[in-house]
Amino acid sequence: MKSLKRFMKITVAALIIMLSFSSASFAALQPGGPSTSGNTNINSTLSYQDVVKILQDIERTSKGKVEVSTLDQYGKSEQGRSIYVAKIGTGPQKIWIQAQIHGNEKLVTEAALQLLKTYANSGGKDVERVLEEATLYFIPMYNPDGAEMNIRHTKLANSGKLIDLNRDWTANGFEAVESKVVYAYWADVNPDFAIDLHHQGLKQIYGTNESTSFSLGVSLSPDGPTLSGTRYNDVTKQMMSYVYDELKDYGYTHIDRYQVGVNREAGTGYDIDIKGGVVSAMMLGLNYNNLNPEGHSHPAVFFETKGNTSDGSLGQKSNGYLTKQNYLALKSLVYGYVTGEVDNVNPDNWYNIPYYPLAGYFTDYNGIVPVGSDSGY
Template identity: 35%
Template sequence: MTNTTRRRRLTALLGAACLVLAIPLSAAADPVSKPGGPFVPPAEGDPNRAAILSADDVERELLALERRSKGAMQLDVVGQSGEGRPLYMATIGTGDERVWVQGRIHGNEPYGPDAALAFLKTLVAGGQHASQVLSEVTFAVIPMYNPDGSEAYIRQDTVHRIDLNRDWGVDQDIFDQLNAVRVQRGQNPLPQSTFDNYTQLRAVESQAFWYAFAEFRPHYMVDIHHQGTYYAGDTDDMTTFSVGISLDELMLSSDQWDTVRRMGVLAADAAGRHGAVTPTRYPYINIPEGVVSAAMLNGPGPEGEYADWTPRGAMFFESRGGIGQKSRGYLVKQNVDALWAIVDAVADGSIDTVDADRWDDILPRGGFLSNQAKFGY
């Protein structure tokens, strides 16, 4: 969405919002969700970290894949973390469609690197399927966005202690659009001080990856996360995989809204084919300062510049909490299967034929599950 398009939509939203603002603020509903963001809660215990890839492990795997690819995969260091660790991005493919995949932006959500590396290994290994996809699609893969937080096993970076998925750029137009949407949804507008307190690409990791995004200009983005453990809707089943959209429909163009829902349908269908997986739809959130959110809104860069590029669709995956060796395999696999479903549909063009309205048919994520013993975890 260009700045001009966003301004046109903002004008329409503000006009509608003025009508709603006639309602006293005391009568406005509370926000639908007050997300702290996807995370593995401490209540679920300290995981067995022997099953979790370290920053050094990821580096070794990436270097090995680069050698094995014989030039097909390019490994770049796009910057350094706050503690001086390399920030790696692998690119592979020759196709016109461009897909961005990132993992472990939250350091205590560990299996994004596993899924990203498993996906890369299949691409590097070649074969008819991979070769066909690589002729249609070019990939940028960031297995470990937050290496410092990963080593410390904390959600944030270690220098500023800020959530890197709340650190991308939001300008005044986007903030005004957010408030117009909130008012239309019956929520209280946020005070201007909220905008003033946005971190705005403060961390060096955010800056490095924003410039990488601006250069790569992806059409599609997938961000791999973990959440706690929840029921699937009102059932007694445990959900192991949720698909999420990080922005309100009214923040997006109609094409973006349709595309991101199609991505979610494809991902949920693919993950759900595994017998151990019950996919769900992540609860409503609207966080323009998140990475894939700001990307879809053409948020500003570190120096106030603009990429003038917006992906057609960008979404996040959530694996259940309760990290450990026993369930590691299928928790990783469900992400890889979901990713491949989206990628295959992008490669052959069938993504535009998916029924976007089936998004509403995906079971909503249910209540928090504090006792996993009934499931043997």
């Protein structure tokens, strides 16, 4: 009996090893497929079909408050999937919320859907206020192909080239059809404000050993080469400060400013100043194909939640709270924007959000621009 048990144990162990190897080599065969070192279980995250089903359920039970549609009139994804949008609210302020432009950044979709559900079903005073003052446009899964492949990019149907959709809103024209589709919709909606949801790799809060759970970002850095002196320099600082104050005391949440290339020893980090990012292009009023001849623009910010599903840094245990902090940040920023509370924030509170002393700006138009340099453009 004992030896049989032992034999079973060994066999099961061997099977598990074989299975993990075979799935690893399978992944390795797919160009751009899931990282073989990552082993995050994505079964607990939402598939494209799940998202479509949830959207339909929310619409059906919302008593007419939520309108779900596809962007098929503008086109479909490279692999032919419809991009879904949900609209709720009756007010004049238009708020755009997009999630999962990077297909391996998954919990943000869940957070966006949870917030949509709250707006659809809750009779709370804060919710009523938001829906009276604003109309919200949710794109819970901007990149359905990347989501299904569990990769950051989308893949061009004709060449197989991988495209980062968040670097594709450029004046030179869009490479991926998803960009054309969502841009055309954006130019029709003309939002007043946008929030973009992401995941990032592991990082620590400057000067502490705390792992960052949430970073607040502006993709054209406030005070940086592009935004300085524009009307969005202060308002983006106010928005991020507002969220920081609302969330900093929420349990297990360690919030900082979004930065890249952080170096703990040197105590330095870089802000990003990229023009081809979707929310950057929104602030720059990108006019592509003459779809935005007035050069309509608006402030836009992004959130970064810890971990993603292809580097294996996302654990099922923490998924609940990571989703919750995203949900709460979104909900509070929308409320603060709609009620005008954001306008009352001192923009200098931006510097209270922990950040690594700034060494420069990481750009997509001029490499790394050191702080104090005039070579921004």
